[in-house]
Every structure is written in structure tokens, then in C-alpha cells.
Amino acid sequence: MNILLKTEKISKTFPGSNVIANSGIDFELKENEIHSIAGENGSGKSTLMHILSGLLPQDSGTIRYRGEAVTFHSPHDALKKGIGMVHQQPGIVPGFSILDNIIIGKEGKCFQKIDRKKAINEIESINRQFGIEIDISRNPISPESRQLTILISLIYRKAEVIIFDEPTASLSDAESQDFFGIMKKLKDNGKTIIFITHKIETALSAADRISVLSKGKIKGTFDTDKTDIDSIADLIIGSSSGSVHGIRSGKRNSVGDIKVFEARDIVPGKSSNDKKGFNFAVREGEILSFTGIREKNLDIMEDLLSGFIQVQSGSFFYMGKEIKISSTRTLRKSGIKYIPSDRMGRGTSLTGTVENNLAFTDIDSFSENGFIRKERIRDFFNSGRDSFDIKAIFGQPLWQLSGGNIQKVILFREMHKAKKLLIFCEPSWNLDFQSREMIYKTILELRNRGTSIIMISTDIEEIIDLSDRAAVMHEGKIAGFLEGNEINSYNIGRLILGMAASR
Amino acid sequence: MHPQKKSSIKWPDILSPLITPAAAFISLVLIITAVSSNPLNTLYIFLTSPISNNFYLGNMLNYAGLLIISASGISLVFKAGMFNLGGEGQIYSGVFTATAVSIALSSYSPFLAIAGAITAGSLTGAAMGTVSGYLKMKWNTNDLITSFLLSAAVIHIVNYLITGPMGDPASYLITTREIPQALRLKQFLPPSKLNISFIAAIIIAVIYYIYLYRTASGLKLRTSGKSRLFAIYSGVRTEYFVTIPFLVSGLLNGLTGSFASLGTYYMCAYNCTGGVGWSAIAVSLIGRNHPLLIIPAALFISWMESGLSGIVLYSGFPFELSPILQAFVFFFITAKFFKKEGYGDRRHF
Numbered sequence: 001m002n003i004l005l006k007t008e009k010i011s012k013t014f015p016g017s018n019v020i021a022n023s024g025i026d027f028e029l030k031e032n033e034i035h036s037i038a039g040e041n042g043s044g045k046s047t048l049m050h051i052l053s054g055l056l057p058q059d060s061g062t063i064r065y066r067g068e069a070v071t072f073h074s075p076h077d078a079l080k081k082g083i084g085m086v087h088q089q090p091g092i093v094p095g096f097s098i099l100d101n102i103i104i105g106k107e108g109k110c111f112q113k114i115d116r117k118k119a120i121n122e123i124e125s126i127n128r129q130f131g132i133e134i135d136i137s138r139n140p141i142s143p144e145s146r147q148l149t150i151l152i153s154l155i156y157r158k159a160e161v162i163i164f165d166e167p168t169a170s171l172s173d174a175e176s177q178d179f180f181g182i183m184k185k186l187k188d189n190g191k192t193i194i195f196i197t198h199k200i201e202t203a204l205s206a207a208d209r210i211s212v213l214s215k216g217k218i219k220g221t222f223d224t225d226k227t228d229i230d231s232i233a234d235l236i237i238g239s240s241s242g243s244v245h246g247i248r249s250g251k252r253n254s255v256g257d258i259k260v261f262e263a264r265d266i267v268p269g270k271s272s273n274d275k276k277g278f279n280f281a282v283r284e285g286e287i288l289s290f291t292g293i294r295e296k297n298l299d300i301m302e303d304l305l306s307g308f309i310q311v312q313s314g315s316f317f318y319m320g321k322e323i324k325i326s327s328t329r330t331l332r333k334s335g336i337k338y339i340p341s342d343r344m345g346r347g348t349s350l351t352g353t354v355e356n357n358l359a360f361t362d363i364d365s366f367s368e369n370g371f372i373r374k375e376r377i378r379d380f381f382n383s384g385r386d387s388f389d390i391k392a393i394f395g396q397p398l399w400q401l402s403g404g405n406i407q408k409v410i411l412f413r414e415m416h417k418a419k420k421l422l423i424f425c426e427p428s429w430n431l432d433f434q435s436r437e438m439i440y441k442t443i444l445e446l447r448n449r450g451t452s453i454i455m456i457s458t459d460i461e462e463i464i465d466l467s468d469r470a471a472v473m474h475e476g477k478i479a480g481f482l483e484g485n486e487i488n489s490y491n492i493g494r495l496i497l498g499m500a501a502s503r
Numbered sequence: 504m505h506p507q508k509k510s511s512i513k514w515p516d517i518l519s520p521l522i523t524p525a526a527a528f529i530s531l532v533l534i535i536t537a538v539s540s541n542p543l544n545t546l547y548i549f550l551t552s553p554i555s556n557n558f559y560l561g562n563m564l565n566y567a568g569l570l571i572i573s574a575s576g577i578s579l580v581f582k583a584g585m586f587n588l589g590g591e592g593q594i595y596s597g598v599f600t601a602t603a604v605s606i607a608l609s610s611y612s613p614f615l616a617i618a619g620a621i622t623a624g625s626l627t628g629a630a631m632g633t634v635s636g637y638l639k640m641k642w643n644t645n646d647l648i649t650s651f652l653l654s655a656a657v658i659h660i661v662n663y664l665i666t667g668p669m670g671d672p673a674s675y676l677i678t679t680r681e682i683p684q685a686l687r688l689k690q691f692l693p694p695s696k697l698n699i700s701f702i703a704a705i706i707i708a709v710i711y712y713i714y715l716y717r718t719a720s721g722l723k724l725r726t727s728g729k730s731r732l733f734a735i736y737s738g739v740r741t742e743y744f745v746t747i748p749f750l751v752s753g754l755l756n757g758l759t760g761s762f763a764s765l766g767t768y769y770m771c772a773y774n775c776t777g778g779v780g781w782s783a784i785a786v787s788l789i790g791r792n793h794p795l796l797i798i799p800a801a802l803f804i805s806w807m808e809s810g811l812s813g814i815v816l817y818s819g820f821p822f823e824l825s826p827i828l829q830a831f832v833f834f835f836i837t838a839k840f841f842k843k844e845g846y847g848d849r850r851h852f
Contacts, residue, residue, distance in 0.1 A: 306736075332738030340736060349730035360726060361737040367719040 003067075004192055005029040005052070005083070005161060010061035012047055021047040022058070023216040029161070034183060034193045036207035036224075038200055040236060040493075044216040045196045049163050052194075053085035054078030084154035085163040090146045097139035099123065102153040126155050130185045133178075144175065151182075155191075162186065164195040168202065169295060180206050198293065200232050200497055212236055229499070237493030258284040259317070260421055260452040261336075266314035268304050277314045278304075278478060280471055282421070282452045287443070289455040291463045292473030292496050298425075298456050299341075300476060305423050305454065306331065306338050319420065331423075332361065337414040341425035341456065347410045350399040354392045355381040358413050388412040404435055415442060418451050425456045427466075440466060460492050474498045527807075527832040534828060535814075538821065545818040552813030553806050559813070561695020565767060567805035568701035569759050571797055573783035575711045576632075576755030578792040582715065583748040584728030586647040589635065590756050591780030592654025593628035595771075597760020599661045600627040602679050602771040603669060605686050605764070613685045617765060620686070624761030625754050631657060632753020636746035646749070654780075665771055677773035688766035700762035705798065707755070712794035724748065756780065782808070785833055807832065 006029070012022040021044045029035055037045045050056040052063065054072030062069050065081055072078045075085065092101050099116070102123060107114045123136055134148050141149055147167060154162055164183075168176040183206060186193055197203050203210050204224045212219040212235045219235050265277035278301075282288040290301050303309040307327040315322050318334055325331065331338050340346040348357050359366045359377045366376045384390050388408045392401055398409065407429070414422065427443065428436045443466060447453055457463055463470050470482045472495035479495040491501040532546060539545040553563045573590055580587040601624030608616035631653055638644035662677075664670075671680040688698035715721040727734040727744040734741050759779065768775050786804050790796035811828060814820040 327738070328736045329738035329740065338736075342732075345732045346736040347733065349726055349733045351729050352726065356722065356726075360722065360733075363719045363722060363737075370718050370720060372717060372719055372722065 002031055003028050004031040004065070006064040007048075007052070008062045008064065010048065010051060010058045010063070012044075012051060012056065012059050020216045022051070025061070025213075025216070025218055027211065027218060028221070029192060029194065030209070032187060032190055032192055033208040034187055034195070034206060036203035036210045037194060037196045037213060038198065038203055038210060038232060038236060039213035040198075043213040043236075045213050046165060047216075048213070049085060049165060049194065049196060052078070053083055053163055055085070079154070079157055079159060082158065082160035083163070084157065084159035084161070086147050086150045086154065086165065086167065088165045088169060089143075090150045092141055092146055092149060094140065097137055098134065098141055098145065098149050098152075099136040100139075101141065101149050102136070102156055106157065123152060123156060126152060129189060130155065130182055132182055144171065159191075161192045161194065164193070166196055166198070168197070168199070176202070198497070200229050200236075204229060204232070233494060233497055233499060236497070237490055260284050260319060261454065262317040264315050264317070266304060266316065267312045268300055269310040269312040276477065280478065280481075282454055284452055285447055285450045286468045287447055287453045287455055287466055289457060289463050289467035289470045290473060290478075291457055291460060291470060291492060292479075294341075294458055296476050297473035298458065301473065302341060302423075302425055302456050306340065335417075335419060336421045336423065337418040338423040339410060339414045339425055339427075341429065343407060343410055343429065348398055348406060350397075352398055353394075354390070354396050354398055354401065354409060355394055357398050357409055358384055361413060362417075384409070384412040384416070387416075408435070411439060411442075415446065418446055421452050421454070422446065423454045423456070426459070427455065427457060428459060428462055460489055463492065464488060472496055472501075526835045530831045530835075531828055534824070534831070535820070538824060539814075539818065541818065545814050545820055548817050549810040549814045552817065553809035555813075557692045558695045559809060561690075561692035561697035563805050563809045564701050564802075565695065565697045566808070567798075567801040568697075568704035569763055569767070569779055570783050570786045570801035570804060571704035571708050572700070572762070573756050573759040573779060574786035574790065574797045574801060575707055575794060576752035576759075577783050578787040578790070578794065578797060579711070579715075579724075579748050579755075580646075580752045581787060581792045582728050583724050583744050584731065585639065585745070585748070587632065587635070587650050587749060587752045587756075588647055588784070589631060589650035589654030589753070589780075590783050591776060591778065592657040593631050593753050593756035594760040594763065594780045595661055595776045596631065596657050597624040597628045597757035598764040598768065598776060599664065599669075599679070599760075599771045600624045600757075601761035601764040602682060602768075605682050606680055609683050609686060616686050617688075620765060621758065621761040624764065625757040628757020628760060629750050629754035632749040632751070632756070633746060635753075636749025639749070640742050640745040650749075661771070662773060665773060671770075678775075679771045682765065682769045686765065687769055688762070696767045698762075698766040700766050703762070704801075708794050708798055715794055756783075759783075804832075 007025055007027045010022050010025040010027070011020070013020050023044075025044075025048055027048065037049070039045050047056065051058045054075045054077050057073070063072070064070070065083070070081060072081075078084070093104060096104065099120065103114070103116075103119045107119075120136070126132070127134065127136075132148060132152060134145060134152075136152075138145065147164075151162065167179055171179060180202075183193055183195070195203075195207070204227070207224050209221055210224055210227070210232065211221040212232060214236065222232075259281045260283060262281040263278050265279060267277040280288065290298060292298055300309065304311065305325065307325040307330055310326065311324075316325055317323070318336065323330060323334060328338065344350065349360070352360070355377045358381055363372070366373055366380070378394060381394055385392065388411065390401075390408045390412065391405050392409070398406060401409070414424075424443065427439055440462070443453060443455075447468075455463070455467060464487055467487060468483075470487045470492065471478045472480055472482065472492055474496060475498065479498065480501055482491055482495075482501065486501065495501050531549075535545050535549070536542040552559060554560050573594060577587055577590055601620040604623040605616050605620035608619045632650070634653060635644075635646050635650040638649050639646045665679050666677050669679050671678055674680075688700065691697045691699075691701075715725065723734065723739045724744045726737070727739060727741045731741055734744075760776070763776065763779070764771060782804055786797055786800045789803065790798075790800035807829070811825040815822050815825055
């Protein structure tokens with residue numbers, strides 16, 4: 001097979017972040033193959049695909065399509081050449097049917113009558129050809145049908161190369177099987193396919209070749225029948241290792257027996273037929289951390305613990321008594337502190353003043369007979385400014401502060417009174433190195449004083465450095481618990497990828 | 504990320520309540536100059552007629568008082584992050600109920616009749632507001648639409664009642680019967696209508712200020728309006744701050760209607776409120792929804808409306824042009840209002 005698409009030394013850095021998303025990538029796509037791209041979060045997979053589909057311009061390097069150097073200024077440019085992308089959560093026009101979403105932009109000249117009949121015939125023959133079962137008159141379009149809608153619209157526009165970003169991430173197993181059936185038919189009909197995935201198993205079974213990306217570089221491209229799951233996993237995991245923070249918690253192998261918080265058979269509301277619930281307990285003075293990918297794993301855990309998702313069945317116990325977490329109000333009333341991963345939305349009111357952001361979550365203790373005691377808030381503000389080095393002036397609106405200082409406002413508010421339990425999501429999110437060190441030290445101090453901490457983080461390094469026990473999530477379930485020295489990047493990586501940890 | 508400022512004082516915030524009236528005033532002067540044969544005289548009448556005698560001064564203040572009460576209600580819902588566009592209907596139905604109840608209770612003691620009329624008028628408005636608030640809380644219905652449509656429907660129901668079953672056949676107007684002399688609120692500056700409602704309005708605005716900026720509940724209401732997710736996260740029962748602001752807003756509009764009935768109109772005539780509810784929205788917006796800034800804003804609008812009728816009466820200024828002048832002011836308010844939305848969040852995020 002000849003080379004259809006080729007990149008030469010593609011590099012991309014995002015301004016302001018210093019993160020090199022793609023660094024000199026040489027990637028080759030053969031005509032009429034299914035090519036899978038694997039790698040960790042932030043390894044540069046999506047960036048590369050966005051460049052290929054015209055969504056992002058590369059900083060340097062060349063894209064060659066059928067041997068000819070091409071420059072894309074927009075996804076529309078790429079599609080004219082025949083390259084189209086189906087995003088993970090594609091945007092559609094709300095209120096339009098699937099049919100209208102497909103033909104929009106191809107409906108004809110300004111005042112020309114739209115020939116829906118012709119379009120319907122054309123689309124239905126596409127659907128028959130590729131085995132797509134969908135009612136194109138459907139409106140509104142369900143989230144699951146969005147990807148198919150975009151796929152049909154790409155084929156309708158004569159796309160030759162179709163890029164899928166995590167196509168099965170939001171699909172059930174049965175739906176995934178249907179999807180792979182469609183993908184096979186696409187290949188049989190001469191299309192070329194790239195799909196991004198973090199599930200190595202499906203990548204190996206569905207693709208002809210697989211490329212592994214890590215830290216913005218291609219680690220290798222293999223024929224799927226000449227490699228196996230373990231060597232791919234090693235390639236993905238192998239590059240991330242060791243502690244960069246210089247802090248080691250000094251793991252606690254013997255913590256008390258007092259269970260501060262416990263979940264028994266918790267099944268999140270609106271979840272599917274799957275009845276196997278979450279079971280875990282955090283003991284006094286212990287850091288239990290959850291890690292994995294965010295979507296459908298860590299976000300569900302966070303929302304369950306904070307009452308943003310209701311429990312379908314099962315129960316939570318706090319200090320030996322059952323509690324129903326119906327909203328964050330439950331946490332506030334029982335004194336459980338919670339630092340959300342959505343710092344700006346949930347965690348703050350940007351238009352409010354700094355001191356109100358500090359005091360608001362516990363405003364009743366800053367007031368008497370319903371009237372706010374401003375001097376109490378001022379004292380609290382001063383102690384926060386001094387102990388957490390928050391650079392702010394009393395009365396200043398929060399949005400005027402730098403990102404790091406906004407963070408500190410939230411952290412001080414939740415950490416200063418944390419007694420029994422703190423739910424801490426993404427501890428080091430958006431913090432510079434020094435602030436990180438300070439936060440880590442504060443976390444460990446809290447733990448040593450007997451506070452239990454449930455940490456939810458995608459940063460594997462801080463999981464390794466801080467946690468006494470770690471629960472790794474995969475496909476919406478807890479794939480395994482790790483303790484003490486088992487908490488290393490190798491084991492975590494394997495569990496995230498859906499494989500067993502080696503003890 | 505963002506440079507920190509030494510102080511949190513922002514001049515645009517302080518000046519903007521002044522910019523709107525100033526811009527409106529300049530355009531007013533320009534139009535008067537273009538249209539009037541004697542611009543200076545017209546302008547003089549426009550500016551001074553509202554305070555030229557007790558009658559005009561009293562009526563101007565009385566009207567401002569009604570605007571303050573209604574605008575306080577409108578602003579409360581704005582502060583809670585929603586819109587009450589039903590002020591007009593809530594006030595109109597308040598006028599009607601208060602008139603009907605005061606006439607029905609006229610055989611009892613005046614105190615009982617007046618208290619009964621004010622309570623009934625206020626509750627009518629409160630009931631209308633509660634419907635919008637409850638629908639919003641329960642099904643997230645668009646509050647802008649429910650409050651507006653409900654008000655529009657109720658206006659026609661009142662019109663039907665005063666045309667037919669409750670109408671006064673002896674009057675040449677489409678109206679209810681008049682409220683007996685004994686039940687009318689005492690005039691402070693006869694012959695003007697100025698009465699106790701103006702003092703009540705100032706007290707309401709001050710209480711509203713204290714509630715909004717000095718109590719925990721007021722802070723919860725403002726936070727629920729501006730950052731709902733943060734309020735939920737902080738353990739606030741945000742659903743309360745949907746229904747209750749609408750209830751209180753309707754109550755204040757109903758109270759406005761009751762005062763207007765007992766102290767200004769002495770009856771419920773066809774279309775007697777003539778846009779008080781809409782002017783109250785303008786007042787709330789000019790005053791940046793701030794309880795205390797609402798007071799000067801109400802005086803400004805009241806002065807302007809009084810001055811406009813002054814120039815129509817005394818300088819031969821075309822009657823048809825006065826609504827256009829009013830439209831100019833509303834235009835500037837809306838312009839400022841939308842600019843404010845972009846200020847803060849979007850620019851700095």
C-alpha cells in the first residue's frame with residue numbers, strides 16, 4: 001500500500017504554556033488502513049490530529065497528502081482535500097434534524113430550493129453502504145448519535161481520510177461493537193481511518209497499525225499483528241517515572257482502624273445495567289487517592305462524593321453513621337471540606353469580593369441574627385492573607401487576582417478548618433512549583449494531625465508522592481487498590497489501561 | 504495573570520449612573536432645540552415646571568415614591584439573577600384589588616378598610632410573582648416569558664372586570680366606583696397627591712439595602728444570582744432564592760398598586776397605571792439595581808415625565824414627541840445595561 005498522508009517534523013507549542021505538544025513528529029498513514037493512535041493524556045495525540053484536520057496550524061513542519069505539500073487554514077480546507085475529523089463531543093446545530101445537520105453548507109445557492117429528496121436518497125445509500133442504522137429525520141439528536149451524524153456528513157462530503165477522537169469513549173460495549181462494524185465497512189469501501197484511543201486492547205483488535213505517542217513524540221509505529229498489549233503498555237507507561245517534586249510522604253502502612261468515611265456498594269444514579277457498586281473506606285489520618293482518566297471515572301467519583309450526582313443504590317457512612325449526600329450542603333453541615341476540580345465555576349464567585357469568597361461557604365458563622373459581622377470576615381481575611389500568602393486587598397473583586405492567588409483563596413478556605421475529612425480534587429491544578437510544594441506540605445501536615453483526605457487527581461506523580469493508598473479507576477469502576485510501594489507509575493499505568501497490576 | 508490594582512475603586516462604576524442621565528439630557532436638549540420655536544423657554548419650562556408649585560412638586564415626588572417601591576421589587580429579582588417583566592400587570596391588578604376591597608370594606612372602620620385593601624392588593628401581586636418563581640424553580644421555565652405573559656393576561660382580565668361586572672355605570676370613564684373620601688390617604692401637600700406612600704418608599708428602599716448588603720441571606724441571594732454553581736457548592740438552598748425573590752417582588756408591585764389606588768387614583772380606571780411597571784424597570788436599571796441608587800433614579804424619571812408634560816402644556820411642544828424623548832432615555836439605559844454584561848467576566852476571563 002502506498003503512503004497517503006505523511007507529516008515531516010511537525011512541531012507545535014501552545015503559547016503561554018511552554019508545553020511542547022508536538023515535537024518533530026514524523027507520521028505516516030498508508031492508504032486504506034485503520035491506524036490507531038495511543039498514548040497518555042497530554043501526549044499530543046489530539047494536537048497532532050487537530051493539525052491534520054486543519055483545526056490548528058503547526059508551528060513548523062510539512063504535511064504531505066498524496067505526495068503534495070498541503071497547508072490547511074481551516075477544517076474546511078482539509079475537508080476539500082478529503083480529510084475530516086469526528087471529534088469526541090462534536091458540535092451540531094441544535095434544533096436541526098440529523099438530515100439538516102448533514103446537508104447544512106451543501107444545500108445549494110442562496111435562493112435555490114433545497115432538494116431534500118435527492119439528499120435523503122444519497123444519504124440513505126451511504127447508510128446502506130456502510131451499515132449505519134440511524135433515522136435521519138430524528139430531532140433532537142441524542143448525544144450518542146452526534147458522532148454518527150458527523151461521520152455521515154463527512155462521507156457525504158466525500159472525505160477519504162476520517163479521523164476519530166476517542167470514538168468509543170461514551171459508547172456502551174454493544175454500541176462500540178456496532179461502531180467497529182461501521183469502521184470495517186469504511187475500510188472495505190476504500191476509506192482510510194485514524195482513531196485515537198486509550199484502550200490498547202481495542203486498538204490492537206480493530207486497527208491494522210498502531211502508533212504510540214509520548215510527550216509529543218512518536219515512540220514507534222507497529223503492525224498490530226506483530227506486537228502485543230504488554231509491549232505497547234510498556235511503551236506508553238515507560239516514559240513517565242519517578243518523583244519530580246522531591247517530596248515523599250513517608251507512607252503509612254499502619255493507620256488506625258477507625259473508618260472515617262466509607263462507601264458501600266455505591267451505584268451512581270442514571271448509570272446503566274451494571275450493578276457492581278463502589279466499595280472503599282478511608283481511615284483516620286490516611287490519604288486515599290483516586291486516579292485514572294477524568295471522563296466517566298474521576299468526575300463521577302467527585303460528583304458522587306459532593307452530591308452533584310445522586311446515588312442510585314448503596315450507602316455512605318461518615319464517622320460510623322450513614323449519611324445521605326443529596327448536595328454539597330450535606331458535606332457543609334457535617335463539616336466535610338471539599339475542594340472541587342472545577343475551581344472557577346464551583347469553587348468561586350469571580351465577581352464577588354475576595355473576603356466574601358473566603359467566608360461565603362460558612363457565612364452563617366460569620367453572622368449574628370442573620371446580620372453579617374464584617375469584622376469577623378476581616379479577621380479571617382487577614383489570617384488567610386498572612387498564613388497562605390494570598391496577595392489581595394480587602395474588598396477587591398476576585399477576578400482581579402492572579403490564577404494562583406485565586407487558588408490559594410479556595411485552598412485556605414477549605415483547608416484551615418478541615419478536621420475529619422477533606423475531599424481534595426486536583427491539588428496542584430494551575431499552581432507553580434513553589435505553591436505546589438506548599439500545598440503538598442499542608443496536605444501532609446493535615447494528614448499527620450489526623451485528618452483523612454480523599455484525593456482525586458489525574459496527576460500520577462502527586463498520587464505516587466502523597467497517597468497512602470491509591471484506587472485506580474478504569475471504565476467507571478475501581479480497577480484496583482494499591483498500597484505502599486505498589487503505588488508506582490508502572491502499576492498505576494497498567495490499571496488505568498485496564499490490565500492487572502503486578503504485585 | 505492580571506495586574507493587581509491598588510484600590511478596588513473603578514471610575515466607570517461610579518460614573519455610569521451619571522452618564523446615562525447626562526447622555527439622555529443632552530439628546531433631549533438637541534431635540535428641543537430642533538423642534539421648539541423658543542428652545543430656551545421650552546428647556547426652562549422642562550427643568551423648572553416639576554418644582555414650580557406644590558401641585559407639580561407633590562405629584563412628582565408621589566410618582567417617584569411609587570417608582571421606588573416597584574423598582575425595589577424589580578431589582579430584587581435582577582439581583583437573584585432573573586427577570587421580572589410582569590411589574591405592570593402586578594401593579595395594575597394591585598390597584599384593582601385594593602380598590603375593590605376598600606369599597607367592599609367601606610362600611611367598617613377606615614383603618615380596617617385601608618389595611619385590608621393594602622394587604623389584598625399586595626397579596627395579588629405576590630401571587631402573580633410566585634407563579635413565575637415557582638415555575639422557574641420547578642421546571643426552569645423562562646422567567647422573562649412567564650412573568651411577562653402572565654402580566655399581559657391579567658391586565659385583560661382586570662380590563663374585563665372594570666368594563667363589565669365591576670364597572671361604574673354612572674361614570675363616563677371605564678372604571679370601578681370611586682373610593683370613599685374617608686379611605687383615601689391623607690394629602691401632605693394639597694392639591695397634590697403626595698401622601699404617606701412616599702415615606703414608605705424611602706423606608707422600603709433602606710430596608711432593602713440593609714437586607715441586600717448587611718445580611719447573610721442577602722449575600723446568599725446575590726451569590727445565587729451571580730454564581731449559582733458556587734452557591735450550590737457552598738450549601739445554599741438556591742431553590743429558595745428563585746421563588747422567594749419573585750414572591751417579594753410581586754408583593755412590592757402589588758403594594759405599589761395599592762398605594763396608587765388609595766393615594767393617587769382613588770379608583771381603578773382603564774389603563775390607569777399607564778406604564779409605571781415599565782418605568783420601574785428603567786429606574787432599577789439606571790440605579791444599577793442598587794437599592795439606594797434607585798431613589799435618585801426614580802426622582803430623575805419622575806422629574807423627566809413631569810417636565811415633559813409641562814412643556815407639552817405650556818410651550819406648545821408636540822405631544823407626540825414626548826414619548827420619543829422618553830424612548831431616548833430608555834435607549835441609553837439599555838445600551839449601558841448590555842455593556843455592563845461584558846464588563847468584568849468576559850474581559851477578564
